Amino acid sequence: MMNHETQQDYQNAHLHVPHDDMETLVLDDPSNNDQSFSGHLQPSQPSPRSPFNSFLDPPSYAEAVFTSFDSSSNGHENPDLSSRSNPSNSDYxxxxxxxxxxxxxxxxxLVPGGxxxxxxxxxxxxxxxEYGGPGSEFSVRRRFRDxxxxxxxxxxxxxxxxIPIRPDKSSVESQVMQKQEFVEQRRVALExxxxxxxxxxxxxxxxxxxxxxxxKGKLPLVKSTDVASRMLDGAVKLPRQLFGGEAVGAVDVSEVAQPAKGGRDLLRLFKELKQSVTNDWGGTKPLVIEEDKEFLEKKEKLAEFEQHLSGVSQQAESLVKSQQDMGETMGELGLAFVKLTKFExxxxxxxxxxxxxxxxRNVATAAVKSSRLYRELNTQTIKHLDKLHEYLGIMLAVDNAFSDRSxxxxxxxxxxxxxxxxxxxxxxxxxASSKIFGxxxxxxxxxxxxxxxxxxxxxxxxxxxxxxERIxxxxxxxxxxxxxxxxxxFMNxxxxxxINQAGYAEKMAAVWEKLADETSTYSKDSS
Incomplete structure (x- = not known):
């Protein structure tokens, strides 16, 4: 399973600009026309440092866009599709x-600041x-602690x-990263x-x-207690929960059905730890065991699936990195040919x-177009194969649910x-009492x-x-x-x-076929 840094590299790979001289390539909604990109680009006039100038006009961005099969390829999510639980999508x-x-x-x-x-x-x-019916819209402010x-x-x-896994607190990461970058990353993760x-x-x-x-307002937070209070609380509750003590009549038996909370039910933790050790090393089977064979088989298959998923995810990272490297290399190749064109x-x-x-100049144009195609292909690859990362998170939620059961x-x-x-x-x-008279x-x-x-x-x-049984x-x-x-x-x-691999491969082939036609005189001369 990949670490946090590797996952971020995988998700953000398409944001890298390969060369200082290369103009920023930011692609927007593929369904839009060329004019739609003007608000996301640097000025159309090349800078003095740019190798393009009159020797190479930047190729059209429309040539680097392939419309995927799915309606979400433009990055805008339809709220009516946000719920996967209802196939009809009538509820959202x-x-x-x-x-x-x-x-x-x-x-x-009294000290200022804080x-x-x-x-x-x-x-x-x-x-x-449950939220007021059709047309309901409301807002509230929350902090990460909430x-x-x-x-x-x-x-x-x-x-x-x-239960979906919440984002990590990442206090160390917030100190290392730029503040605004961290805040935006957290906003995206929370959403x-x-x-x-x-x-x-x-x-x-x-x-x-x-x-x-x-x-609206602050959510009430769980009260914390010091270690001494936790030990005292555990010592009082445990006899009532497990052993029955002098105050057994006052016990709330429903408390027993909930797991021991950290050090608060300390003695109960010790008792259940003892039972766990007995289960593993006691040499005798516990009085109650897991008998659901179908569940045990699915649990084993899911563990195997998680291993395969981790391997596929690593290969997806390699693919993204290779496509990124290819796009950067093509871009640098195009720039090199631009400089050569200028010299000639x-x-x-x-x-x-x-x-x-x-x-x-034609070779440079083809290389730059190919670079843009690789970059846009990588964006689409990340969008689709990120589902693998999502399922690695789901497997953590599955493990937590199985831990609840255990x-x-x-x-x-x-x-x-x-x-x-x-x-x-x-x-x-x-x-012993019956042996004594009276x-x-x-x-x-x-x-x-x-x-x-x-x-x-x-x-x-x-x-x-x-x-x-409920669990x-x-x-x-x-x-x-x-x-x-x-x-x-997975089918999607x-x-x-x-479809994106095939579509971009066709576009790249068309770029080089055009170049082959433009340079066909060389093949005729050599023959």
């Missing part, structure tokens, strides 16, 4: 992120009834779902993340996402030199083992306490089993969804990639 939830603004952290300190942060304007357009809170809440509420959430059939109408998109023209004495200069199963196993232990202790105390009041009281603990633990186990159901529905989406996504990727 379109989110845009824009207008980053620098703001000051408000503190109670930390600064950026907020982003989130604009939502939708016709979903996105982290949203991600955490979704992880708690949608266990077992393939992409939120659109993935909006496309998820379960998350798009969730209360968590609705609050995030609609409610200025130093021309004989008529043959003038004719040769004209031919050199965690829920471990909780059920731990409670099952605890029930066996509690029943065994109660039986031993009852047997009974042992102290032991009888402990037996009653253990029976109450058994009752609470049984209820907790039932709740944990329901949560486990299994979520896994199953998500696997079905991802299978269908993967088929559609292949189709777009192949």
């Amino acid at each position: 939830l379109y989110i845009s992120v824009s207008d980053p603004q620098k703001e000051q952290e408000l503190t109670n300190s 930390n600064t942060y950026y907020t982003y304007l989130l604009t939502t357009r939708t016709n979903l009834p 996105v982290v809170t949203l991600s955490d809440r979704l992880s708690e509420s949608f266990r077992g779902y393939f 992409k993340y939120l659109r993935k959430l909006a496309a998820h059939p379960a998350i798009r109408t969730s209360e968590e996402l609705k609050v995030f998109l609609e409610v 023209t200025e130093e021309a004495i004989f008529e043959t030199q003038t004719a040769r200069a004209a031919d050199l 965690s829920a199963l471990l909780t059920v196993q731990t409670l099952s083992s605890e029930l066996v232990s509690l029943n065994s202790r109660a039986e031993k105390l009852e047997a 009974g042992d009041k102290s032991r009888l009281r402990k037996v009653e306490e253990l029976k109450e603990a058994i009752r609470v633990t049984e209820n907790s186990k039932l709740c944990a089993e329901r949560e486990y 299994k159901k979520n896994n199953r529905s998500e696997l079905e969804r991802i299978d269908q989406e993967r088929h559609n996504d 990727m292949f189709r777009g990639f192949v």
Whole structure:
């Protein structure tokens, strides 16, 4: 799997300008005419440093444009198509992120200054009834910390779902990169993340996402506690959750169905760690095991798919790099021929030199056109093959959902083992008490306490089993969804990639065929 830097190089490869003397090649909407590019180019008059001047007119940008099969090739997304969950595309939830603004952290300190942060304007357009129906549009400002809170809440509420992975905090990267460059990169990443959430059939109408998109003001953040408080909290909750303590009657059994939160449920973590070690090294099977053979087979196949995906992604990077290098080399070749044309023209004495200069000019033109074609081809290649990177992110979400399942199963196993232990202790105390005439009041009281603990633990186990079954159901529905989406996504990727390769190959061939006709006299002379 590629690192962050490699992925950024892959995605931004088409932005590189190969040579200082080469004019900037920025291609816009392929469906537009030549005039549409005028707002994105440098002045049409060549600079004094430019080797073109009168010796080589820059070739038309229209010659470097190939209209792909898909309507999204112009880079503009139709909001009605933003939801993949509805094949009819009648429902849509379109989110845009824009207008980053620098703001000051408000503190109670008397010392002026403080930390600064950026907020982003989130604009939502939708016709979903959960958001107000057709024509609904609203905006709210959010900072990156709010996105982290949203991600955490979704992880708690949608266990077992393939939840899109949120962008990293990247505090180190923000210090290394130019500030504006980093802010824009984060804006793009946030927009992409939120659109993935909006496309998820379960998350798009969730209360968590609705609050995030609609409610103005700051989101309430999760309260943090110090280590001592966490240990105390864990020590109090654990007997109630797993062992049954003096306050077993006050336990909320639904808490047990949720995973232990960091160090907050410290003793519970130790208990589940012990159960995990027993599962791996105990030599005996746990009382509850994963018996869904179909799921285990799909899990194994997905792991194999991830390995192949990583390999294909690396090859896609190599292809993009090769096409980029070829485009740069062609551009430099064209510039070299331009300089040679200029020399031959200025130093021309004989008529043959003038004719040769004209031919050199044609070669330069063909090389520059080819360079532009390679650059535009690379842009299209990145657009289509970036789907591979997207699925590497999806595989991380799949791993997280499977971890939810494993965690829920471990909780059920731990409670099952605890029930066996509690029943065994109660039986031993009852047997020891029965041997004493009149009974042992102290032991009888402990037996009653253990029976109450058994009752609470049984209820907790039932709740944990329901949560486990819920996660299994979520896994199953998500696997079905991802299978269908993967088929559609990869078919579109292949189709777009192949058509663009073929289309640009034809354009490049036409460029060199024209040059071959223009220089056909040489072949006649040699014959």
